[in-house]
Amino acid sequence: MEELTERQKLILTLIIHEYARTATPVGSKGLVDQYRLEMSSATVRNEMASLTERGYLRQPHTSAGRVPTEEGYRFFVGRLLHQTDLPDSTQRMISHQFYQTRRDVEQWMRLAASVLAHQSHAASMITAPHPERARVKHIELISTRGRQVLIVVVMVGGEIHQRLVTLSEPVSQAQLSATADRINQLCQGKDFEDVYSSRSTLPSLEQDVISWVKEEIEHKDTLAAGEIYLDGIANIMSQPEFSGTEDGRRTLRILEERSLLQNVLTRTLMHSSFGGVEVLIGGEGTWEELRQCAIVLSRYGVPGLASGTLGVLGPMRMSYGRTISTVRFMSSLLSDLVSETLVE
Amino acid sequence: MEELTERQKLILTLIIHEYARTATPVGSKGLVDQYRLEMSSATVRNEMASLTERGYLRQPHTSAGRVPTEEGYRFFVGRLLHQTDLPDSTQRMISHQFYQTRRDVEQWMRLAASVLAHQSHAASMITAPHPERARVKHIELISTRGRQVLIVVVMVGGEIHQRLVTLSEPVSQAQLSATADRINQLCQGKDFEDVYSSRSTLPSLEQDVISWVKEEIEHKDTLAAGEIYLDGIANIMSQPEFSGTEDGRRTLRILEERSLLQNVLTRTLMHSSFGGVEVLIGGEGTWEELRQCAIVLSRYGVPGLASGTLGVLGPMRMSYGRTISTVRFMSSLLSDLVSETLVE
């Protein structure tokens, strides 16, 4: 079967646009009227029939209008992916907000989630930039009460870990500080993994501390990498396809449980390049729960140092043009911010 | 008008129970059948009429059953507040989960939110324990790149703040460490407020650092006190009164925006004692947006040192018995945990 004609592409595009707007199947007559097309509804009907045959459109029932299929959206998005850009004024407005706030990752994440949600009228999600290699910049041991010691770890990249541990016997603050100093020396410029594996020759206190730090780092790697900032949930729950339906509840549960989300984000983070935008439509056969949804994702950060993922989750009929360009822009903006404030 | 008779109280209680179960107005006949009452439906009808007159019940329309009013719930909850307790087995099960996980506030918050949501079948919210007086336990200055310096502040209580600042001229790590040491000396056992106000005689670097720290602490006090852990949103969105309705969307927005929530939580935190449970029904005239909801709240922590708030938000017909006992138990459990792990 041959390529689509320009006119067919136009009609497909218009149907997608109209369906995004109204959320109801779009018919030939309405389309011609709405967009002042230079052809009759009969012509549109013929093209629609052809598009339906090719699997880009679908009829809910015999006498209803057409609705785009997943295939239809994929085709549309494929053409869209490398062209649209956010208006300059919007870009400046957004940047401004970021450069006005404090240099605080947490706030940036919230702000980013908020901007994404607002621009796309959908739900947004973003993970904080996560360092690729675990290197300890600085470690501090603080005696608190009895044998309790607070370990504070500053990673290269600026992340901070803390952990409260109980020693087997009391140790003075002076000794603790000295121990911390020695460990700091060892960590200088090395991956923490290496420090950990060469710990066997050290005194037992040092060894213990290094083990605790290691545990903490890995702990956060697995668990609190689950820290996903969300926003705009209310946006999608007021869409008709989610509002009162079982699908809506399922989607809400996905957002809340975060394990599936985590799954999707990390999988994208794995084999995706920086700055590029990925679009998952209808779960792509892998995630049954996302049947009704589409996700627009991008990885951001500084290659080799730290990276995170951000994206938008919405109904399949979301406004892809706007969403994709917003995601792309936010990705590059955050990459800039991260590279400017990386602690080395 | 006299007190309610025992029988009226019984009927009111049963209606509340039945309405919580079915979410539909409950009629005299059904009530007698369901609970095998030793009286006829006509008697129940008479009592219902009386309860309606007193404002504890309400009829959606002439030939419908009765629905509890806010007043009805208040009366019911007032009687309930000081008696119910979570089953021992449940208490042990929950404690076990907490003592099994790491001593990590973030995880505790997540776990607490999850437990509350599960037990109450509603939405839960909880804020991390926040120290009452700001006292700095330890401060650290770490040189990163050029004139950038990372300030790490460990508060009494265990909170950690970090902030990246840019000095006006480069300072060596050794000098930074010395400065940090001097400030640490000053902070020993004092409220940071006092350190701040007596800073004028210090060298300019010290003064700058103290100002930055002060800013950071206040910043977190106002903004990131907004860190509210939520769970169970899906629970309430699948309740019939929220599912497809405008009220549902409004409630969702409340949970997402958090400013109103913040408002409610802090206001409770102000004039509420520790361990006690507060129940807000239908916004209590103050919060129009919560018309359909009820909130069960408690303050937890260690008086004078650190405290947070936890609670459950659900439909007004929520199961108060279970919710109140869960909230009370969680409040005391978390208080214990906080007091055990406070950094002094």
Place this chain on the structure above:
DNA sequence: TTTAGCACTCTCTTGTTTAGAGTGCTAAAA
């Protein structure tokens, strides 16, 4: 190749009817 025309098929809305649940009142029973 496009389009006007038309018969046909669905759904959605609207109006009507009906069954059922629930009420309040009255009068008899306890």
Place this chain on the structure above:
DNA sequence: TTTTAGCACTCTAAACAAGAGAGTGCTAAA
């Protein structure tokens, strides 16, 4: 005096029917 059986009445929600409207595919003419 309190409870209950009986009954007329009210209102909702479900069921059904009818008609309007939107949309389609096909055919034949432009």
